[in-house]
Amino acid sequence: MPFPTLPEPITRALSERGYADPTPVQSAVLEGEATGRDLLVSAQTGSGKTVAYGLAFAGTLLDGQDRLPPAGAPLCLVIAPTRELALQVHRELAWLYGAAGGRIVSCVGGMDPRREQRALAEGAHIVVGTPGRLRDHLERRNLVTDAMRVAVLDEADEMLDLGFRDDLEFILSQVPPERRTLLFSATLPKAIATLAERYQRDALRIAVKGQDRGHADIAYRAIRVVPREIEHVVLNVLRAAEAPTAIVFCNTRNAVRHLQAGLTERGFSVVALSGELGQGERNAALQALRDGRARVCVATDVAARGIDLPTVSLVIHADLPHDAEVLQHRSGRTGRAGRKGTSVLLVPNARRRRAEQMLAIARVNPEWSGPPSADEIRRRDAERVLDDPLLTEPPAEEDLALARIIGENRTHEELAAALARVYRTRLPAPEEVSDPGEGRATRDARRPPYDPQSPENPVASGPAAWFRLNLGRRDNADPRRLLPMLTRRGGIGRQDIGAIRIFERETKFEIRGEAAAAFAAAFARNGSPEIQVEAISGAPAAGPKGLKSPRGAKHARAADRKPHRPARAG
Structure with a gap:
């Protein structure tokens, strides 16, 4: 039997759910020495620990019976740091204890407390909740703890980080002292050890061996990016992967709003998750991802824990994580339960050293590359x-x-x-993006930097020429899109481009000096024939976005960009 020593209804529920073999953390809590004891377990996110502690207290709750007694005062209390994680735990325990007649009640912030009060009054076997809401029900005497045999602290390190110590200590002081206490945490800092010493008795310490296993099903990629092109690179990574579900992480709410709007405008089905959303909005967003109405979730780190979407195969870090632990928790949204996933970090050159240090701490060796090109x-x-x-x-x-x-x-x-x-x-159009790494080094080796005072600079000599491009404002043309495409396809540098004038259906731009001679032929040779340029004679009249000179072009492009920038959290 792959799951020995378990009550029959639990074994049946696992079989119906397709569980053939236990994960390492599930095997560890089912060992004989763990039976009936307090447990202090460290295991990475995505390792199956929700089911693990559901299995660990099965014998305590069922006590040799095939079904739980009629629902009354709760037998088990599970405390989780976030609403999303608590609701996920509720779903997992509901199917695990369904055949045993289990009744699970959730109590989380953002939901109607009166409805929760009625559900508690009707009786429950397991109560799952967040610290603040559970304390509120205890103080109002809605939650009765007299019959509780088990208390579980899930993601205990996160709860301490979020400042829930007082709430946890209050809740644990209300639960009968003879209970079992199961403490699960991704890391075991000193604060967790102190909590365990105070509230556990003779706890069995379980550290799942091979902690690197959390990376085994996740392929890590680090992509060099130009900061102002991050939004475009996100789009291209999403298009290149065509993942059933993807999560894009930003560090601030403003960045989430900006990126969600940009991706929605380009044709992606996108939802957002951040701390400013109410619980109803969060639930609606997650449900849209589960039923396939949305394929991309743009989120802050509030979504890094507690979200279990089986179809997530791609995680993109649009903003670099603050540290290695956040990197692991974000990446852990994919590669779960034996499925393969990819975690992609977008790394500006100025932050490469920091990214490499963080990856080394996380013991991750990513594949470095430039961003996916539109042609690719x-x-x-x-x-x-x-x-x-x-x-x-x-x-x-x-x-x-x-x-x-x-x-x-x-x-x-x-x-x-x-x-x-x-x-x-049916597909969002890919963006023209540039690689600030090896590609630029090769190009710079071919061409000396632009110096308008140098008579030897080939760009400075020869007359300028004007060209027409068959993209305009109706095609969302703007300088930050056009410049990378013109330089890559035309084989020129940005210093070779002068004024740019964008009209409704076309764009006219200036190529300086000798670079103009071979520009049109190179442009036609290096990309899609749908996007075309042709030479025109004479300077056109300035359009609504007219850029009248190289100096004016520089300042107008800077004003027009307003790009997505990775914001640093304060």
Whole structure:
């Protein structure tokens, strides 16, 4: 038996849920020496510890019976630091104890306390809650603790970090002293050891061996980025991965709002999670992710713990985590329960040293690279289209009838082109981004830096030329998008570009000196034919976003950017 010594209804629930073998932390709490004892367990997030402590106290609650007694005064209390984690624990214990007749009640901030009061009055076997709300129910005598046999502190280190020490001590003082106390924590700092000494008796210390295992199912990537292009790089990483569900982490609420708006505008189905949202809004966002109505969640670290979404296969750190522990907790939203996942850090050059130090502390060796390019994403789209449901799902009879009519009037190539157009319109357009690492070093080696005073500088000699680009304001054209594309596809440096004037349907821009001679040919050769440039004669009249000179262009571009910048939390 993969799960020995467990009551039959618990074993049946595990089997129905598809649990074939226990995780290391689950095996550890089922060992004979752990039976009936207080436990002090350190295990990483995503290791299955919610089910682990559900299994650990199964024998204590069922006491040799196949079903729990009628619900009355609670037998078990589980304390969690956040609403999201408490509600997740509620869901996990509900299926685990469903066959045993278990009734689970949650008590969390942001929910209707009167409804919780009624649920407690109707009786419960297990109560799951956050410290503040549990203390409130205890003080109001809504929560009766006389029959409690087990108290569980989940993510105890996080609760202490959030300042819940007084609430925890009050709650534990109200629970019968002969109870079992199970303390689970990702880390075991001195404060946790002190808490364990005070409230546990002869606790068995369990440290799950191979703590590196938390990285085994997560592939780490570090991507070099230009700070002003972070939002565009996030978009390209999402498009390149095409993950069923992805979480993008920012350090501030303002950054979350900005990035959510930007991704939504570009066609992604996005929800946000941050501390300013009410519980109803958080629940709605999480439900949208679970049922597939949203595929991207932009969040602050309030979402780094307690969210269990099985389909999350990609985590993006748009802002660098504050430390290695936050990195691990964020990344732990993916690669859970044996599934594979990817954690991507976006690293500006100025913060690379800090990123490398944090990764070393976390014992992570990432793959470093530049950001996915627009051309790379288009190539992946061409490969993925053959697996799209448009082509793989069996056609209905009315589809076939319409297809015959269309086929009589269009060639195969025209039909394929129409299908490609339909496929592309369903996807957010990739962005042109630059790599501030090896790519720039190679380019700089080819071309000396621009010096307008140097007669030897090829950029400074020769007349400037004007070009027209078939992208305008209706295509969301702006300098921060255009500059990387023009330099990469045209094989020039940013110093070679002069004035830029953006109109409704087109953009006109100036290329200085000898760089103009080969620019158009290089541009056509290095990218998609859908985006085209052509030379024009004479300087155009200034448009609504006219940039009249190289100096004016510099200042106007700076004013127009307003990019996403990784904000530092105070």
